[in-house]
Amino acid sequence: MTFRTCAESPPMTSSSNAIRDFQLSASILSADFACLGAEVEAVLASGADRIHFDVMDNHYVPNLTVGPMVCSALRDHLEKHGVEAPIDVHLMVEPVDALIEQFLDAGAASITFHPEASRHVDRSLRLIRDGGAEAGLALNPATRIDCLEHVLDVVDRVLVMSVNPGFGGQSFIPATLGKLRQLRSWLDDHHAQRVQIEVDGGVKPANIRDIADAGAELFVAGSALFGARAAADPHDYDSVVARFRDALA
Numbered sequence: 001m002t003f004r005t006c007a008e009s010p011p012m013t014s015s016s017n018a019i020r021d022f023q024l025s026a027s028i029l030s031a032d033f034a035c036l037g038a039e040v041e042a043v044l045a046s047g048a049d050r051i052h053f054d055v056m057d058n059h060y061v062p063n064l065t066v067g068p069m070v071c072s073a074l075r076d077h078l079e080k081h082g083v084e085a086p087i088d089v090h091l092m093v094e095p096v097d098a099l100i101e102q103f104l105d106a107g108a109a110s111i112t113f114h115p116e117a118s119r120h121v122d123r124s125l126r127l128i129r130d131g132g133a134e135a136g137l138a139l140n141p142a143t144r145i146d147c148l149e150h151v152l153d154v155v156d157r158v159l160v161m162s163v164n165p166g167f168g169g170q171s172f173i174p175a176t177l178g179k180l181r182q183l184r185s186w187l188d189d190h191h192a193q194r195v196q197i198e199v200d201g202g203v204k205p206a207n208i209r210d211i212a213d214a215g216a217e218l219f220v221a222g223s224a225l226f227g228a229r230a231a232a233d234p235h236d237y238d239s240v241v242a243r244f245r246d247a248l249a
């Protein structure tokens with residue numbers, strides 16, 4: 001569903017005013033886990049661009065999901081069915097390094113972790129990059145942007161959490177919009193326009209335009225996507241993906 005559009009909202013800076021590619025990433029958290037392969041195939045066929053693989057450890061966050069074995073099985077399933085799509089791993093675990101290595105082996109295209117969960121953030125980022133994946137840092141609603149300052153060279157993506165991590169289906173925290181604007185201009189000031197801004201939590205067709213205007217280019221959606229299965233066909237996501245696309249057009 002990648003599409004290009006021109007950001008319109010203030011404040012206009014040289015990069016925020018540029019034509020940007022927007023991408024929709026489907027969070028597996030709200031998929032039907034009993035048929036995860038089919039769910040992921042269906043949402044990609046309907047136009048999602050990437051798969052967002054939420055990993056929770058019941059320690060860093062109070063919830064427990066899936067690990068590298070499921071990621072690897074999903075990767076194999078997609079390959080077997082001729083589907084090409086990046087799997088973005090969102091690690092909500094502490095510590096991170098051992099799992100980074102396992103998810104690299106499991107075929108992750110990118111790995112994003114929370115700086116509070118790594119004792120050596122720079123080392124963890126380099127571990128991801130050296131393993132051939134893109135490296136991301138996830139900022140919780142209360143995490144300051146300037147934690148990026150001394151590691152910016154080894155960051156490919158900043159994931160701005162618009163809910164507190166741990167659960168799908170939460171409401172978007174409105175203060176995130178201000179944080180996104182701040183992050184966009186902070187990256188401009190640091191000549192780091194190459195760093196992608198991703199938003200995760202409570203993203204819906206009704207708010208995606210405002211989120212894009214604030215500076216994001218990669219949008220994670222879980223409940224709004226998988227929760228809107230077509231009544232007639234449990235694996236039909238065409239109309240909901242179209243609603244996201246239309247909101248950004």
Ligand SMILES: O=C(CO)[C@@H](O)[C@H](O)COP(=O)(O)O
Pocket residue numbers: 027029030052054090092163164165166167168169170200201202203220221222223224
């Ligand atoms: O990482 C997380 C939650 O911790 C997210 O990826 C959510 O799973 C997104 O789900 P919705 O808020 O879109 O339902």
Ligand SMILES: [Co+2]
Pocket residue numbers: 027052054090200220
């Ligand atoms: Co996530």
